[in-house]
Amino acid sequence: MARHDEKSILLGGIGGQGIVYATTLLAKALFAEGYYVAQLQSYGAEVRGGAVIGWIVYSTQPIVSPFTDVFDTVLVLHQKALEEIEKKKFTYTRLIVENDLVSSTIEADYRYPIHRVAKKLGLEGNENIIALGILAGHGIVSREELRKLLESNKKNIRALEEGVKLVARD
Amino acid sequence: MKKRHFSQKYLRIETLPTLFCPGCFNGVVINALSKALEEEGVASLRGYVFVSGIGCSSWIPSPYILADSLHVLHGRAVAVAMGVKLANPKLEVIVIGGDGDLASIGISHLIHAARRNLDIVVIMVNNLVYGMTRGQQSPTTPRGLETTTTPYGSFEYPIDMCRVLRETNANYVARWTIAHFFQLKDSIREALFRLRRGFRYIEVVAPCTTYVARRLGLKPSSILRDLLKNSKRVEEIRRGDTIGEDSIVVGIFKSEDKPGYIELYQDYSMRARGVQSG
Amino acid sequence: MNRVFITGNEAVAYGALAAGCNFYAGYPITPSSEIMHLMARELPRRGGVFVQVEDEIAAINALIGASWAGSRAMTATSGPGFSLMQEGLGYAVMTETPLVVVDVMRAGPATGQATKPAQGDLMQARWGRHGDQVLPVLAPSSPQECYDLVIRAFTIAEELRTPVVVLSDEFIGHGREVVELAGEVRIPSRRRPRSAREPPFYSEDPRVPPPMPRLGDGFNVLVTGSTHDGFGYRDTRSFDTHYKLVKRIWDKIWLNRDTIFDYEAVGIDDAIIGFVAYGSTARSVAKSVEILRREGIRAGYIKLKTLWPIDTKPIEVLAERVEAIIVPELSLGQLVFDIERAAKNYTKIYSFNKVGGGEPIYPRELVELARKVLSR
Numbered sequence: 001m002a003r004h005d006e007k008s009i010l011l012g013g014i015g016g017q018g019i020v021y022a023t024t025l026l027a028k029a030l031f032a033e034g035y036y037v038a039q040l041q042s043y044g045a046e047v048r049g050g051a052v053i054g055w056i057v058y059s060t061q062p063i064v065s066p067f068t069d070v071f072d073t074v075l076v077l078h079q080k081a082l083e084e085i086e087k088k089k090f091t092y093t094r095l096i097v098e099n100d101l102v103s104s105t106i107e108a109d110y111r112y113p114i115h116r117v118a119k120k121l122g123l124e125g126n127e128n129i130i131a132l133g134i135l136a137g138h139g140i141v142s143r144e145e146l147r148k149l150l151e152s153n154k155k156n157i158r159a160l161e162e163g164v165k166l167v168a169r170d
Numbered sequence: 171m172k173k174r175h176f177s178q179k180y181l182r183i184e185t186l187p188t189l190f191c192p193g194c195f196n197g198v199v200i201n202a203l204s205k206a207l208e209e210e211g212v213a214s215l216r217g218y219v220f221v222s223g224i225g226c227s228s229w230i231p232s233p234y235i236l237a238d239s240l241h242v243l244h245g246r247a248v249a250v251a252m253g254v255k256l257a258n259p260k261l262e263v264i265v266i267g268g269d270g271d272l273a274s275i276g277i278s279h280l281i282h283a284a285r286r287n288l289d290i291v292v293i294m295v296n297n298l299v300y301g302m303t304r305g306q307q308s309p310t311t312p313r314g315l316e317t318t319t320t321p322y323g324s325f326e327y328p329i330d331m332c333r334v335l336r337e338t339n340a341n342y343v344a345r346w347t348i349a350h351f352f353q354l355k356d357s358i359r360e361a362l363f364r365l366r367r368g369f370r371y372i373e374v375v376a377p378c379t380t381y382v383a384r385r386l387g388l389k390p391s392s393i394l395r396d397l398l399k400n401s402k403r404v405e406e407i408r409r410g411d412t413i414g415e416d417s418i419v420v421g422i423f424k425s426e427d428k429p430g431y432i433e434l435y436q437d438y439s440m441r442a443r444g445v446q447s448g
Numbered sequence: 449m450n451r452v453f454i455t456g457n458e459a460v461a462y463g464a465l466a467a468g469c470n471f472y473a474g475y476p477i478t479p480s481s482e483i484m485h486l487m488a489r490e491l492p493r494r495g496g497v498f499v500q501v502e503d504e505i506a507a508i509n510a511l512i513g514a515s516w517a518g519s520r521a522m523t524a525t526s527g528p529g530f531s532l533m534q535e536g537l538g539y540a541v542m543t544e545t546p547l548v549v550v551d552v553m554r555a556g557p558a559t560g561q562a563t564k565p566a567q568g569d570l571m572q573a574r575w576g577r578h579g580d581q582v583l584p585v586l587a588p589s590s591p592q593e594c595y596d597l598v599i600r601a602f603t604i605a606e607e608l609r610t611p612v613v614v615l616s617d618e619f620i621g622h623g624r625e626v627v628e629l630a631g632e633v634r635i636p637s638r639r640r641p642r643s644a645r646e647p648p649f650y651s652e653d654p655r656v657p658p659p660m661p662r663l664g665d666g667f668n669v670l671v672t673g674s675t676h677d678g679f680g681y682r683d684t685r686s687f688d689t690h691y692k693l694v695k696r697i698w699d700k701i702w703l704n705r706d707t708i709f710d711y712e713a714v715g716i717d718d719a720i721i722g723f724v725a726y727g728s729t730a731r732s733v734a735k736s737v738e739i740l741r742r743e744g745i746r747a748g749y750i751k752l753k754t755l756w757p758i759d760t761k762p763i764e765v766l767a768e769r770v771e772a773i774i775v776p777e778l779s780l781g782q783l784v785f786d787i788e789r790a791a792k793n794y795t796k797i798y799s800f801n802k803v804g805g806g807e808p809i810y811p812r813e814l815v816e817l818a819r820k821v822l823s824r
């Protein structure tokens with residue numbers, strides 16, 4: 001049996017933060033890059049305030065399983081999502097967190113003030129897209145493919161670029 | 171040569187005589203329908219589809235009428251008829267069923283088909299009870315009637331489907347008793363050959379010979395007269411009138427010529443064709 | 449071939465359209481509604497019929513009428529709606545009416561967890577109706593298989609004149625994956641009688657369904673859910689008529705089991721531990737087998753793509769080789785009964801059950817269980 005080069009990403013947050021939408025965009029961008037992609041989400045958790053996660057497994061070969069509890073990258077926009085991930089005993093290699101909404105005691109590989117940036121630049125409601133920009137900044141997903149998917153909305157494009165910039169500033 | 175009865179060309183002769191009880195009024199319904207068809211010069215029933223549920227009256231088309239027929243689940247005739255009509259609007263779809271079938275278990279389909287003004291004809295044979303299952307109370311059982319499930323006399327309020335359906339988008343709503351043979355036949359002609367579109371409902375009050383007529387003391391010799399005597403024309407009834415519990419309101423409750431569901435759907439799909447898909 | 453990135457629910461709809469489905473009646477229910485939304489968008493502009501009916505009972509019955517009028521008909525639903533459709537499905541079996549019902553399973557019973565996946569409808573799909581009857585049940589494990597198996601469902605429905613159930617689940621329905629859409633599929637058309645002398649409800653060879661007249665074609669067809677003879681005449685009394693009819697319909701499916709039954713076997717030739725699964729769970733199984741093999745543990749699995757009628761021979765073969773079979777299910781255990789029936793004399797059988805809360809069975813859990821079982 002061939003060994004697969006499967007990679008996995010999890011996005012987490014709370015209802016209302018657009019996690020499912022961001023996961024879908026990310027998955028579509030990876031698909032556009034030519035990967036096999038499987039994308040799932042905790043459907044129906046979009047009640048405001050509840051933890052929401054979306055996850056993606058992608059590979060150059062067909063996806064064996066969309067189900068995994070081991071992630072290469074986890075990006076969370078809210079403490080609650082992190083708690084959910086702990087509860088599920090997920091493991092991960094790289095953790096990226098929203099600076100203000102995730103407890104400072106959490107040891108993250110990267111912290112970004114996504115909400116503060118959004119507020120300052122009038123991009124409230126686009127935090128999920130800023131997060132995608134961060135993933136693009138880390139080279140996880142193609143910024144161009146994301147831009148193509150977001151084309152119709154100027155604000156989204158700006159949010160994406162701000163995310164990319166946050167990483168460049170590291 | 172012996173002259174054939176006018177209904178014969180519309181019946182599966184090999185299935186006769188019917189299995190209905192002696193004196194059952196379902197035969198009157200068959201005759202009224204046959205007479206209507208004959209007067210309209212219908213030679214064969216090709217293109218007609220009869221749909222019926224479960225009950226004595228649901229046996230009228232299946233197997234007796236010589237045409238395509240779907241004898242379906244109890245209460246579901248109207249739902250099946252909708253599928254047939256939408257799949258092939260050229261077919262003339264007629265539902266025949268009982269008060270239990272259409273006004274109890276199947277009432278939701280009936281009302282929704284009327285709401286949609288679905289292009290079918292529904293003939294409800296209201297024998298005032300569940301005949302096939304041996305005379306239980308039905309939603310149209312008059313108060314006071316002793317049935318197998320109301321041995322001390324029915325105490326529930328019955329439903330008047332004509333008044334219910336009049337308030338929907340149905341094009342045509344009428345009720346007659348089996349004593350109004352000619353009016354009934356004319357209503358069938360009107361619904362099938364004049365209006366031709368939308369939801370058309372014709373109710374026939376045909377007290378079950380076995381479980382109702384005898385209990386009501388209606389004798390075969392006088393039942394037609396009794397039904398006529400107790401009938402009140404709908405146009406004679408004004409708003410607020412109280413109708414005696416033993417009187418039957420008959421007549422044409424409603425007759426309109428709005429486009430039916432099929433035309434609306436065809437317009438809709440034309441619109442859909444004009445819209446590029448995203 | 450057209451490569452797209454779509455959900456299992458979208459794949460169901462595209463599969464149906466590719467198979468020539470031109471009639472859809474349905475009632476909204478999570479997690480199946482996206483199928484309905486897509487059919488609502490596509491059918492009216494393609495000259496087909498889409499109708500949102502008053503309930504699932506109306507849906508299944510409208511399909512029956514449409515099918516007899518010549519349409520290729522489908523509906524999709526989930527647990528509560530599937531329960532309401534059972535009587536209609538039984539009617540479709542008895543009258544040999546081709547149609548396709550997709551059940552995107554969610555956690556039940558009753559309203560349960562509307563947005564959460566489960567695999568608890570397996571026995572209902574097989575046995576949910578009264579009376580002796582059998583109908584094909586197919587189970588996709590990915591959006592690609594949703595597409596392929598819905599096409600297959602229509603093929604079987606038309607070829608064998610039978611209702612077919614496709615059991616998907618919320619994970620597959622809402623999960624997005626890469627799907628190759630076929631350019632054009634040709635589904636065999638149902639056979640029509642050449643003359644009114646050909647019985648529409650009897651065939652000499654039970655494996656071959658009788659021809660199906662179309663309403664309006666002048667056959668004066670008598671369709672009834674009551675016991676009937678070859679020409680549709682009701683016979684609610686005789687042993688012969690009833691036995692002959694239900695046995696023929698039963699045999700029509702069972703004697704065609706070889707063509708209906710489909711499965712995939714991976715790594716079973718040298719396996720010492722085996723899995724049997726279907727649907728989304730089979731994906732976790734595939735992954736855990738990959739992990740186990742990497743660790744040097746010879747694992748293998750059978751993924752069932754047909755859940756009914758089932759051929760237990762491959763499971764027997766697997767059972768003879770392995771030390772144990774693990775049957776993971778997103779339910780309290782239903783498929784495991786088949787595996788026990790087929791294999792309990794040959795090997796140990798472990799069932800692994802999880803249901804609710806949107807929790808999948810993780811590959812790690814199966815890997816751990818396999819290790820534990822082997823060390824016993």
Ligand SMILES: Cc1ncc(C[n+]2csc(CCOP(=O)(O)OP(=O)(O)O)c2C)c(N)n1
Pocket residue numbers: 224225226227228244267268269270271272295297299300301302303308
């Ligand atoms: C789901 C279901 N419930 C109950 C029955 C039993 N059943 C058969 S006929 C009938 C009532 C028929 O009454 P009606 O429709 O008024 O017809 P009638 O015999 O009076 O003409 C019932 C309850 C059934 N066949 N199916």
Ligand SMILES: [Mg+2]
Pocket residue numbers: 225268269270295296297298299300301308
């Ligand atoms: Mg009755």
